[in-house]
Amino acid sequence: MIDAPAADAPVVVEIRQLWTSFPSAGGEQVVHRDLDLTIRRGEVLSLVGGSGTGKTVLLRQILGLEHPSRGEVTVLGQHPGQLGAKGAAKVGMLFQHGALFSAFSVLDNIALPLRELKLLPDDLIRDAALVKLQMVGLDPQQANKSPSALSGGMIKRVALARALIMDPPLLLLDEPTAGLDPESADGFCDLLRSLHRELGLTVVMVTHDLDTLFDLSTRIAVLADQHVIVSGLPREVIACEHPFIRNYFLGGRGLRAMEALHDVPAVAAAADPER
Numbered sequence: 001m002i003d004a005p006a007a008d009a010p011v012v013v014e015i016r017q018l019w020t021s022f023p024s025a026g027g028e029q030v031v032h033r034d035l036d037l038t039i040r041r042g043e044v045l046s047l048v049g050g051s052g053t054g055k056t057v058l059l060r061q062i063l064g065l066e067h068p069s070r071g072e073v074t075v076l077g078q079h080p081g082q083l084g085a086k087g088a089a090k091v092g093m094l095f096q097h098g099a100l101f102s103a104f105s106v107l108d109n110i111a112l113p114l115r116e117l118k119l120l121p122d123d124l125i126r127d128a129a130l131v132k133l134q135m136v137g138l139d140p141q142q143a144n145k146s147p148s149a150l151s152g153g154m155i156k157r158v159a160l161a162r163a164l165i166m167d168p169p170l171l172l173l174d175e176p177t178a179g180l181d182p183e184s185a186d187g188f189c190d191l192l193r194s195l196h197r198e199l200g201l202t203v204v205m206v207t208h209d210l211d212t213l214f215d216l217s218t219r220i221a222v223l224a225d226q227h228v229i230v231s232g233l234p235r236e237v238i239a240c241e242h243p244f245i246r247n248y249f250l251g252g253r254g255l256r257a258m259e260a261l262h263d264v265p266a267v268a269a270a271a272d273p274e275r
């Protein structure tokens with residue numbers, strides 16, 4: 001795991017008493033109910049929860065693409081909706097399904113958020129996109145390729161370069177290693193770790209991948225029963241008696257991933273209270 005920042009580091013994301021509901025056939029589907037979460041500068045907060053528990057929706061609310069039914073989300077002290085065009089400069093997002101435009105080259109995909117702002121001449125925008133391409137470990141020769149000519153790991157890197165084009169202090173990652181083979185996933189985690197260190201980023205990451213989770217998180221928050229039921233270090237999270245947590249962390253896959261952790265005795269004790 002990456003070391004956590006000081007407990008009094010400045011707050012970057014503050015979520016208070018958030019409710020989200022969508023109209024459904026039976027009336028209303030409540031996705032979030034009284035959800036609270038505070039994220040501080042330098043954290044890599046991983047959000048885990050079952051499918052459909054509202055992880056992606058929460059990231060979209062932090063980004064300002066969706067608005068809660070009730071409650072409050074603030075990013076660096078402002079409502080994401082109020083950040084306007086400047087919002088894109090504060091928050092970068094790697095979307096769950098990559099979301100590159102297939103008709104655009106790699107470089108044009110990375111440059112897109114800057115072009116939309118229409119503030120810089122095109123040669124400067126191209127230079128900025130090339131810098132980001134190299135920052136994510138790709139060769140400038142890839143710049144003119146179509147996304148369809150890239151491997152899964154390269155697509156994730158291009159999507160990451162686009163998320164970072166405005167040098168945002170806050171980066172949101174939705175399943176960054178999903179669909180990658182173990183080697184590419186490890187490479188992507190190494191890249192994220194070094195970017196987090198070099199750029200001083202705050203990261204909110206959704207992941208189902210236990211290796212990624214333990215490799216990168218400074219803190220884990222579990223979304224269940226429509227809110228964050230617990231957040232903390234792995235040993236604090238697994239001490240929580242909740243069926244989702246027992247299945248997720250203390251099933252075979254979870255235990256194998258946690259064997260690599262230094263606090264194995266705590267893990268073993270949680271898995272087998274008789275010990």
Ligand SMILES: Nc1ncnc2c1ncn2[C@@H]1O[C@H](COP(=O)(O)OP(=O)(O)OP(=O)(O)O)[C@@H](O)[C@H]1O
Pocket residue numbers: 022023031049050051052053054055056057058096
């Ligand atoms: N715009 C929308 N209109 C109606 N329902 C929605 C909308 N967006 C999301 N939902 C519903 O909200 C719930 C949470 O969706 P979300 O995509 O956040 O889940 P998730 O936790 O990211 O799941 P997964 O792990 O499968 O990606 C789902 O039941 C989804 O169908």
Ligand SMILES: [Mg+2]
Pocket residue numbers: 055056057096174
């Ligand atoms: Mg999702």
